[in-house]
Amino acid sequence: MALTVTDPRPIERAEEILTPKALAFVEELHRRFAGTRSELLAARAAKREEVASTGRLDFLPETQDIRDGDWKVAEAPAALQDRRVEMTGPASPAKMAINALNSGAKVWLADLEDASTPTWANVVDAILNLRDAAQGTLSYTSPEGKEYRLRTDAPLAVVVARPRGWHMDERHLLIDGEPTVGALVDFGLHFFHVAKQLLLNGQGPYYYLPKMESHLEARLWNEIFVFAQDYLGIPQGSVRATMLIETIPAAFEMDEFLYELRDHASGLNAGRWDYLFSIVKYFRDAGESFILPDRASVVMTAPFMRAYTELLVKTCHKRGAFAMGGMAAVIPNRREPEVTAQAFEKVRADKTREANDGFDGSWVAHPDLVSTCREVFDAVLGDRPNQLDKQRPEVSVTAEQLLDISSAGGHVTEAGLRLNLYVAVAYTAVWLSGSGAVAIHNLMEDAATAEISRSQVWQQIRNKSVLADTGNTVTRELVTRILGEETDRLRSEVDAETFEKFYVPASRLIADICLSEDYTDFLTTPAYELV
Numbered sequence: 001m002a003l004t005v006t007d008p009r010p011i012e013r014a015e016e017i018l019t020p021k022a023l024a025f026v027e028e029l030h031r032r033f034a035g036t037r038s039e040l041l042a043a044r045a046a047k048r049e050e051v052a053s054t055g056r057l058d059f060l061p062e063t064q065d066i067r068d069g070d071w072k073v074a075e076a077p078a079a080l081q082d083r084r085v086e087m088t089g090p091a092s093p094a095k096m097a098i099n100a101l102n103s104g105a106k107v108w109l110a111d112l113e114d115a116s117t118p119t120w121a122n123v124v125d126a127i128l129n130l131r132d133a134a135q136g137t138l139s140y141t142s143p144e145g146k147e148y149r150l151r152t153d154a155p156l157a158v159v160v161a162r163p164r165g166w167h168m169d170e171r172h173l174l175i176d177g178e179p180t181v182g183a184l185v186d187f188g189l190h191f192f193h194v195a196k197q198l199l200l201n202g203q204g205p206y207y208y209l210p211k212m213e214s215h216l217e218a219r220l221w222n223e224i225f226v227f228a229q230d231y232l233g234i235p236q237g238s239v240r241a242t243m244l245i246e247t248i249p250a251a252f253e254m255d256e257f258l259y260e261l262r263d264h265a266s267g268l269n270a271g272r273w274d275y276l277f278s279i280v281k282y283f284r285d286a287g288e289s290f291i292l293p294d295r296a297s298v299v300m301t302a303p304f305m306r307a308y309t310e311l312l313v314k315t316c317h318k319r320g321a322f323a324m325g326g327m328a329a330v331i332p333n334r335r336e337p338e339v340t341a342q343a344f345e346k347v348r349a350d351k352t353r354e355a356n357d358g359f360d361g362s363w364v365a366h367p368d369l370v371s372t373c374r375e376v377f378d379a380v381l382g383d384r385p386n387q388l389d390k391q392r393p394e395v396s397v398t399a400e401q402l403l404d405i406s407s408a409g410g411h412v413t414e415a416g417l418r419l420n421l422y423v424a425v426a427y428t429a430v431w432l433s434g435s436g437a438v439a440i441h442n443l444m445e446d447a448a449t450a451e452i453s454r455s456q457v458w459q460q461i462r463n464k465s466v467l468a469d470t471g472n473t474v475t476r477e478l479v480t481r482i483l484g485e486e487t488d489r490l491r492s493e494v495d496a497e498t499f500e501k502f503y504v505p506a507s508r509l510i511a512d513i514c515l516s517e518d519y520t521d522f523l524t525t526p527a528y529e530l531v
């Protein structure tokens with residue numbers, strides 16, 4: 001059997017993306033690399049079991065020579081030298097893509113991963129929008145007649161696309177009757193349709209690579225990039241990739257990640273929620289010392305988070321790679337100007353810390369935050385495009401510091417448990433409706449927020465955590481009751497049809513994965529079966 005498209009026309013103009021040549025490229029990628037991807041996912045599970053039995057992670061002894069070596073990644077192309085502000089958001093619908101490109105940010109992280117529900121329509125529309133953007137033809141007219149066009153009075157943001165993580169399948173493209181690898185579909189369609197055009201534009205095919213847990217996964221991406229560039233006949237090194245250090249094992253392999261992709265690497269990014277989610281996932285059954293306090297109380301200045309971010313800056317700059325800061329997820333609320341002003345000041349303080357620590361830029365989730373982030377980095381960078389020269393030789397980080405979870409301080413509370421369950425259901429419901437970027441309590445949330453929320457609940461049940469504000473022990477019965485109450489609260493916030501269609505199955509899914517004896521590695525995997 002060959003490749004099968006279950007729905008060849010999920011949107012208008014889909015045939016421009018799902019061309020025979022593009023699909024042949026995706027099929028070739030899958031046949032060459034899907035087997036290695038499956039082996040690497042199995043290796044993840046084996047390593048997690050090993051770490052769970054010891055409660056211990058460490059830097060790899062077999063790669064000591066890489067960490068000690070005097071090597072650098074390839075110099076960044078001109079289009080990626082200045083990344084002081086990066087706008088994040090989905091590439092579908094077109095309106096959001098245009099707003100991101102026009103935002104004034106230096107870079108747009110065009111997200112096909114955590115900020116996008118991978119419905120087939122969303123996947124194909126995102127690639128179509130990115131293809132049109134590369135060609136300069138992207139536009140949109142709303143039902144009310146409002147027109148959205150790419151600006152011509154200032155530079156557009158440089159596109160860095162983020163494909164899905166290795167764990168996700170794509171069930172709408174089948175090879176020999178089996179689902180394809182979501183990451184290869186996203187990368188393959190995007191690369192095939194835009195790589196040459198972007199090079200003509202003076203840029204290139206640039207990517208963010210999410211959720212990797214081993215440098216061997218980075219090596220696989222490097223092999224894919226080498227093959228893809230040869231396939232299209234474009235120069236080796238045209239691809240540039242920034243890797244997200246958003247899993248706890250990846251924090252111990254930053255040098256190795258950059259080394260594996262050194263001809264194609266441009267930097268590393270320090271996440272937050274996904275990193276904390278990974279800590280809970282990895283050490284979920286390792287006892288009290290690995291239980292995080294309420295999610296909202298874990299700040300980037302906690303010692304174990306400082307160790308992670310400072311090691312990232314030092315590692316990147318030693319290797320000539322950019323260090324990218326985390327997300328500012330605030331959404332301005334014009335009905336509450338005082339609340340918005342306070343939130344913006346927190347963002348300013350957070351970005352100031354990053355800039356002073358040596359980060360070369362940072363993420364924002366709303367166009368109104370671009371100027372705040374830019375002002376902070378302008379004050380530190382001045383006329384320089386980045387601060388690769390800030391080497392941080394004084395930083396020395398140990399495995400014990402990276403794993404000192406108790407340094408977060410804080411408590412587990414019923415208020416935090418309620419918030420986790422509320423957010424997990426609210427986010428999942430909107431995700432099921434087809435939108436992966438969700439506004440909740442004046443914050444733009446993506447899948448990482450729901451992942452850390454539901455993972456904390458599972459861990460607290462497993463460890464019989466005692467809630468500091470009520471004295472209650474977290475049990476399945478308590479979680480079931482509070483989940484019901486928070487679901488009822490959400491019922492009052494949306495219309496009845498929406499509630500029944502999306503919130504009821506979302507609440508059921510959150511109950512299943514929080515109350516299960518077995519831990520679910522990714523919320524989006526069972527959720528994908530419901531869209």
